[in-house]
Amino acid sequence: MKTFVCIKYVPDTSEAEVKVNPDGITVDQSRFSFDINDADNYAVEESVLIKEDKGGEVTVLSIGPKQSEVMIRMAMAKGCDQAVRVEDDRIAAHDPLMVARVLAGSIKGQEFDLVLTGCYAADDGHMATGVALAEELGVNHASMVNKVEVLDGKVKVHRELEGGLAEVVEIELPAVLTIQTGGNEPRYAPIRGIRQAQKKELNVVGLDDLGIDPAEVGVDASQVVLEQLYIPEIEAKAEFIEGEPEEKAEKLASILVKGGLL
Amino acid sequence: MSTDSQTFTEKYDLLGCIQCGRCTGGCPVTVRADLNVRQFVNNAYFEEKLDELARLAEIWDCTACHTCAVRCPKGLKPLEVLIGLRSMIVESGKVEPTVRDALQSVLLEGNPWEKAKATRTDWMEGLDVKTVGPGEPVENLFFVCCTIAYDPRVQAVAKNMVKLLNKAGIDYGFIAEDETCCGSEVFALGEEGLFEMLVEDSTEYLNEFTAERIVTLSPHCFTTYNAHYPDLKSPVIHYTQLLDSLVAEGKISWKGDLEKKVVFHDPCYLGKQGGVFDEPRRLLKSIPGVELLEFDRSRERSLCCEGGGGKMWVESEAHGERLAETRIKDARELGSEIVAVACPFCVLTLEDALKGLGYEEEMRVAEIMELLGEFVEEQ
Numbered sequence: 001m002k003t004f005v006c007i008k009y010v011p012d013t014s015e016a017e018v019k020v021n022p023d024g025i026t027v028d029q030s031r032f033s034f035d036i037n038d039a040d041n042y043a044v045e046e047s048v049l050i051k052e053d054k055g056g057e058v059t060v061l062s063i064g065p066k067q068s069e070v071m072i073r074m075a076m077a078k079g080c081d082q083a084v085r086v087e088d089d090r091i092a093a094h095d096p097l098m099v100a101r102v103l104a105g106s107i108k109g110q111e112f113d114l115v116l117t118g119c120y121a122a123d124d125g126h127m128a129t130g131v132a133l134a135e136e137l138g139v140n141h142a143s144m145v146n147k148v149e150v151l152d153g154k155v156k157v158h159r160e161l162e163g164g165l166a167e168v169v170e171i172e173l174p175a176v177l178t179i180q181t182g183g184n185e186p187r188y189a190p191i192r193g194i195r196q197a198q199k200k201e202l203n204v205v206g207l208d209d210l211g212i213d214p215a216e217v218g219v220d221a222s223q224v225v226l227e228q229l230y231i232p233e234i235e236a237k238a239e240f241i242e243g244e245p246e247e248k249a250e251k252l253a254s255i256l257v258k259g260g261l262l
Numbered sequence: 263m264s265t266d267s268q269t270f271t272e273k274y275d276l277l278g279c280i281q282c283g284r285c286t287g288g289c290p291v292t293v294r295a296d297l298n299v300r301q302f303v304n305n306a307y308f309e310e311k312l313d314e315l316a317r318l319a320e321i322w323d324c325t326a327c328h329t330c331a332v333r334c335p336k337g338l339k340p341l342e343v344l345i346g347l348r349s350m351i352v353e354s355g356k357v358e359p360t361v362r363d364a365l366q367s368v369l370l371e372g373n374p375w376e377k378a379k380a381t382r383t384d385w386m387e388g389l390d391v392k393t394v395g396p397g398e399p400v401e402n403l404f405f406v407c408c409t410i411a412y413d414p415r416v417q418a419v420a421k422n423m424v425k426l427l428n429k430a431g432i433d434y435g436f437i438a439e440d441e442t443c444c445g446s447e448v449f450a451l452g453e454e455g456l457f458e459m460l461v462e463d464s465t466e467y468l469n470e471f472t473a474e475r476i477v478t479l480s481p482h483c484f485t486t487y488n489a490h491y492p493d494l495k496s497p498v499i500h501y502t503q504l505l506d507s508l509v510a511e512g513k514i515s516w517k518g519d520l521e522k523k524v525v526f527h528d529p530c531y532l533g534k535q536g537g538v539f540d541e542p543r544r545l546l547k548s549i550p551g552v553e554l555l556e557f558d559r560s561r562e563r564s565l566c567c568e569g570g571g572g573k574m575w576v577e578s579e580a581h582g583e584r585l586a587e588t589r590i591k592d593a594r595e596l597g598s599e600i601v602a603v604a605c606p607f608c609v610l611t612l613e614d615a616l617k618g619l620g621y622e623e624e625m626r627v628a629e630i631m632e633l634l635g636e637f638v639e640e641q
Contacts, residue, residue, distance in 0.1 A: 012378070016378060016381075031378055032378055033371050033377070033378035033380075034370075035366075070369075078355060186359075186362070187355030187357075188352065188355045188356075188361070188362035188365060188366065190355060190456070191369065191453065191456040191459055192353065192454075192455035193353075195455070
């Protein structure tokens with residue numbers, strides 16, 4: 001099996017205070033911690049599990065800054081074999097289609113069976129890059145995958161649907177799978193492994209090296225214009241219900257009925 | 263397997279063990295877990311058994327309290343055999359997600375709590391804190407600790423220290439955002455490579471400071487620096503040692519009257535491991551109105567709270583009452599109104615136990631700095 005796994009370096013905004021910069025379209029990142037996107041971490045684990053089971057090799061692919069190399073080295077410490085990091089200011093990175101084109105351009109011309117990526121990026125939350133990548137590569141895809149079984153020339157995957165439903169599909173290889181969280185348990189990358197991974201090949205490339213025309217992946221090619229980022233105003237309110245338990249229950253019930261919730 | 267040329271047996275001096283069993287006999291977690299450290303030392307002689315031993319869940323029950331090391335007549339550290347076995351699991355990458363995330367956070371952000379490095383000094387906001395950089399001469403260089411820096415429950419330890427130092431006019435300086443985890447829990451969780459890296463990097467960084475002494479707020483940092491950082495230039499002391507000497511010299515004193523019965527819980531990393539027993543007691547006695555009580559199990563015999571040894575990130579399969587609950591019940595039986603501690607982990611574990619037992623109305627857990635802070639306010 002020859003697998004590519006596409007990963008993204010994202011800020012952890014779960015607890016951090018998010019401030020929009022005066023330009024209105026970027027966020028102050030100075031106080032964030034950064035790490036591999038959660039769903040991508042599961043994609044890395046899945047790629048390594050497939051390699052351990054079926055053999056082959058895994059290439060990490062990421063578009064991101066120099067600082068993201070620690071994340072790439074961690075993926076290689078876990079078992080990925082080599083990596084390509086794309087860095088080029090001309091990429092319209094806010095548009096998942098442009099990102100998909102760059103990723104596809106990095107893969108095209110090479111043999112592959114599977115391309116794995118997280119189903120969702122924690123920063124922009126488009127859930128579109130993986131599917132767009134399949135389109136750009138002209139191959140099959142399955143999204144929201146939480147179980148992968150490699151068969152002869154195809155994969156059988158479980159897709160997580162809403163309402164607790166699962167869909168099982170078989171698709172012909174080569175294919176792109178977008179991996180949902182929770183399907184495996186991403187391993188730890190021990191520091192000795194990370195040090196050993198320094199010996200593995202990590203190529204840093206730009207659009208010119210990949211033979212990608214900047215005009216096709218830049219702001220002018222993108223049909224997505226990022227107009228504004230803002231923190232939504234808090235509109236919810238809390239009301240404390242006073243009284244004896246029976247009174248409280250009665251008041252609560254009447255609020256729920258009036259609100260159309262019961 | 264040990265990763266260097268030493269065998270596991272050589273690395274942990276297993277042949278030095280006479281199998282007397284004092285380690286297991288003294289181990290506080292045996293009352294609630296199946297851990298038998300003597301048996302692990304015995305079985306680890308057989309290199310071919312190591313993989314199997316490392317997969318046993320009990321290796322994660324150890325709290326690294328060091329009771330076994332204190333009691334070993336041969337001067338061995340049986341607990342480190344368990345840490346060695348943990349290392350094998352860590353090297354395979356197949357650790358609990360909580361352990362994985364804590365270790366990775368130390369590497370990426372310099373703390374095990376998955377907090378951004380850039381927010382490490384947020385606790386300083388609104389305070390007149392003196393910070394120093396490398397090369398600036400300072401008498402007392404303060405090392406805060408990851409838990410005290412980030413956990414709102416114990417930030418008072420650092421905040422009150424700043425107020426006290428400012429009032430007393432002591433020459434001090436805190437390290438700003440560049441302060442990085444001492445690795446106490448990294449060591450105990452068995453991430454040898456990461457710990458070696460921390461020792462190397464932090465030794466180099468801390469040696470750039472021109473400090474007469476380094477003062478740690480947590481006993482975990484205190485013991486880790488003294489036990490595992492042989493090349494540090496400045497001596498490392500715990501804050502109770504500094505304050506004890508300042509009180510003795512008449513440089514600080516407390517106003518007000520506490521009028522409480524206080525029992526001191528010896529943190530394992532301060533007492534058993536750091537040999538500091540008297541300073542916190544003298545410090546508590548120096549507070550007007552304090553009636554200091556003693557646990558039956560005190561000083562070297564102090565009962566572990568189960569907060570160390572990486573246990574903040576490992577829920578073991580132990581059964582029965584938590585040791586912290588036993589400790590709080592003992593304190594209540596003594597009639598103490600305050601359980602005083604000098605360790606952020608002890609605060610968290612003992613307070614959880616106290617709340618769980620529903621004793622909040624009658625007693626409380628307090629870090630010594632919290633008590634002192636109340637009196638600094640009144641000065």
